[in-house]
Amino acid sequence: MSDSFDNFNGEQLTPAQAIENLRSLDLGLRVYAAWWLGKFRVNQPGVVERLIEALEDEADRTEAGGYPLRRNAARALGKLGDRRAVPALITSLSCADFYVREAAAQSLEMLDDRTCVPVLIQLLRNEIAGTEPSPVKLDLPQPYEAILEALGTLGAIEAIPDAKSFLDHPVNRVQYSAARALYQLTDDRQYGDRLIQALKGADLQLRRSALADLGAIGYLPAADAIAETLAENSLKLIALKGLLERQVGETNLPDLSDGAIKVMTLMDSLL
Amino acid sequence: MTDIQTLIRAVDEADSSTHLLEAVQALAIAHTQAAIPSLIAALGYNNPGAAVAAVDGLIRLGEPSVLPLLEQLDGYNYGARAWAVRALAGIGDPRGLTILLHAAQNDFAMSVRRAATKGLGSIHWQKLEDDRIQSAQLQALEALLHVSQDHEWIVRYAAILSLQSLAIEGSKSRPDWLAQIQTRLDELAETDESLTIRARVRLAQQQIQNARV
Numbered sequence: 001m002s003d004s005f006d007n008f009n010g011e012q013l014t015p016a017q018a019i020e021n022l023r024s025l026d027l028g029l030r031v032y033a034a035w036w037l038g039k040f041r042v043n044q045p046g047v048v049e050r051l052i053e054a055l056e057d058e059a060d061r062t063e064a065g066g067y068p069l070r071r072n073a074a075r076a077l078g079k080l081g082d083r084r085a086v087p088a089l090i091t092s093l094s095c096a097d098f099y100v101r102e103a104a105a106q107s108l109e110m111l112d113d114r115t116c117v118p119v120l121i122q123l124l125r126n127e128i129a130g131t132e133p134s135p136v137k138l139d140l141p142q143p144y145e146a147i148l149e150a151l152g153t154l155g156a157i158e159a160i161p162d163a164k165s166f167l168d169h170p171v172n173r174v175q176y177s178a179a180r181a182l183y184q185l186t187d188d189r190q191y192g193d194r195l196i197q198a199l200k201g202a203d204l205q206l207r208r209s210a211l212a213d214l215g216a217i218g219y220l221p222a223a224d225a226i227a228e229t230l231a232e233n234s235l236k237l238i239a240l241k242g243l244l245e246r247q248v249g250e251t252n253l254p255d256l257s258d259g260a261i262k263v264m265t266l267m268d269s270l271l
Numbered sequence: 272m273t274d275i276q277t278l279i280r281a282v283d284e285a286d287s288s289t290h291l292l293e294a295v296q297a298l299a300i301a302h303t304q305a306a307i308p309s310l311i312a313a314l315g316y317n318n319p320g321a322a323v324a325a326v327d328g329l330i331r332l333g334e335p336s337v338l339p340l341l342e343q344l345d346g347y348n349y350g351a352r353a354w355a356v357r358a359l360a361g362i363g364d365p366r367g368l369t370i371l372l373h374a375a376q377n378d379f380a381m382s383v384r385r386a387a388t389k390g391l392g393s394i395h396w397q398k399l400e401d402d403r404i405q406s407a408q409l410q411a412l413e414a415l416l417h418v419s420q421d422h423e424w425i426v427r428y429a430a431i432l433s434l435q436s437l438a439i440e441g442s443k444s445r446p447d448w449l450a451q452i453q454t455r456l457d458e459l460a461e462t463d464e465s466l467t468i469r470a471r472v473r474l475a476q477q478q479i480q481n482a483r484v
Contacts, residue, residue: 264471268432
């Protein structure tokens with residue numbers, strides 16, 4: 001798959017060609033076209049239908065049994081924002097390929113459609129037969145981060161008990177995703193505060209991950225900790241942007257809350 | 272051998288990225304002009320932690336760092352150049368103005384455009400001769416109006432902060448500039464796609480207003 005990306009990186013694709021390429025005999029062209037249509041958010045008639053069709057592709061397989069075309073089609077469908085893709089993406093949550101399930105959960109989160117919640121919860125409980133674990137980390141049976149984040153964004157309060165069981169998961173990022181979702185579902189500060197604690201950890205990757213989570217939930221009490229954690233200013237600024245936009249969303253411009261002004265003052269200092 | 276020479280030698284002899292970082296941090300904290308060449312050299316070691324520490328040290332040393340930075344800029348690889356621009360932006364000496372004007376508008380890395388843009392709003396104008404201040408500020412104003420259209424939100428954000436400084440700085444002497452800045456801020460408030468940008472514009476409008484009363 002990486003070869004086909006390299007080969008076509010320089011080529012000028014048009015939307016019409018990309019749509020056509022989705023049915024090309026050349027599997028590399030198909031996979032690239034699916035990625036390209038999502039990247040450039042090509043939402044022309046016929047695109048969503050063909051990408052949905054690609055979610056059932058059987059032709060393109062990796063040595064490990066994965067479905068590269070399905071993965072890219074699932075990712076693209078989230079970016080195109082057309083809810084007609086929801087039923088097919090829900091079906092993809094049962095795909096054997098870990099990365100197809102991960103992409104489907106992320107796209108269902110973006111499409112903001114609650115009908116997928118029961119299946120997401122089943123997946124979180126690892127109750128769907130035939131789903132293979134992560135090909136890289138075999139002890140990770142499901143894409144828990146993506147599932148938990150989707151449940152949080154979708155406001156699935158029925159998932160709270162299940163999400164709580166992931167607060168002690170051996171993988172730190174899964175813990176953070178659980179905390180992030182639980183904060184969104186309960187507004188309880190203990191979950192936001194767990195992410196603040198994570199900013200004080202020793203591992204840079206985990207601090208970056210916590211920054212992204214705090215930005216996503218817009219947790220205002222984390223503002224100072226975000227500004228002070230040891231990570232790139234660019235990532236701190238993106239996280240603070242998340243806090244700011246939540247603040248501004250609550251008051252409506254031109255009014256600025258004290259919280260919004262505080263966050264902007266911190267952002268000014270990090271430029 | 273003095274202490275400072277020991278610290279400088281530790282930077283030269285560091286045999287791992289962690290040792291280099293620690294040595295540069297120690298040298299930066301020592302706060303002495305004798306450290307300037309070594310701190311500038313550390314910008315080119317492709318070690319981001321060490322470069323951040325060196326930039327901080329050079330900014331704290333301030334004005335004495337400016338000429339050595341300017342003298343060595345051209346011979347630099349891109350990475351070192353980007354860090355040098357950040358140091359000049361943080362120092363705010365008007366001798367760095369030309370470099371900042373160019374970097375804010377043309378650098379391909381948004382973090383460098385961001386830092387240079389912020390630097391244009393925090394130049395110590397009073398260090399210039401009186402008859403040069405207005406023309407230098409006008410150059411900064413024109414660059415900032417241009418940069419306020421950058422496609423990266425964070426660069427536009429930095430431009431708003433700097434336009435705010437310039438509006439407050441020049442509001443008495445140049446009411447025409449103030450009007451230009453206010454017009455541009457009004458446009459951004461109406462049209463910018465980013466909520467963050469519209470919020471920062473609102474804060475700039477408030478702060479300019481507060482400074483005038």
